[in-house]
Amino acid sequence: MKIHNLFSIIVISATLSGVLSIPAVSQSQKENPALDEKVKKFLSEHSRQWYDMNVPTVDGQLLHDIILKNNYKSALEIGTSTGHSGIWIAWALSKTGGKLITIDIDEGRHRQALQNFKAAGLSEYIDARLADAHELVRQLKGPFDFVFSDADKEWYKNYFIDVDPKLKVGGCFTAHNIYNSSYGRGGRGGYGGQAEFLDYVKSLSNYETTVNSNGGGVSVSYKKSEK
Secondary structure, three states, X not given: OOOOOHXXXXXXXXXXXXXXXXXXXXXXXXXXXXXXXXXXXXXXXXOOOOOOOOOOHHHHHHHHHHHHHHXXXXXXXXOOOOOHHHHHHHHHHHHHOOEEEEEEOOHHHHHHHHHHHHHHOOHHHEEEEEOOHHHHHHHOOOOEEEEEEOOOHHHHHHXXXXXXXXXXXXXXXXXXXXXXXXXXXXXXXXOHHXXXXXXXXXXXXXXXXXEEOOOOOEEEEEEOOOO
16 A cells, blocks of 8 residues: 555556556456456546545456456455555456455545445445444455455464465465565565565465565565465
């Protein structure tokens, strides 16, 4: 959930005009041209309004593409903000027949996200909850096949530990504002909780973790087995 960087602003118009193409919908996925146009129009009209605690467009595209590529259907987002990443996730889920549970503790951001989800035409694919993710993530039964963590960074490792038993084998856990040390943003994986989280998930033999640094820094961890 960080401010747009220069790269993300440059790619916005290209992304929404189709130069950065949306992966082809497979035969098992649903085509809805009218919804696609509505979502693209909404994102285009609001492309300069996703400030502060939202992901840049390039990261939204990444999440969308991971879901489509793997045909994921049960997604969890920890940290809704005002809904930019949730729109990209739910857009992909509208094609796979899935649904997103997204959590935020701030009532103002939650209400704005609900408005944005409705305006984008994606409300039916989203279960947006106003709650403390520290508590709710533990209570959710799952299972999930896709998770995006973008809330309080010091709790990243805790979120992962709580979700891990509920994540399907073959599923993917992603987290925002994670950096490889070569990018020099606070050392290993970023600052504090990000570094601790990245060290932990990379130490797990049943996960394969990479970091995408094209936008705000996204770790991508695929679960290969239960243990």
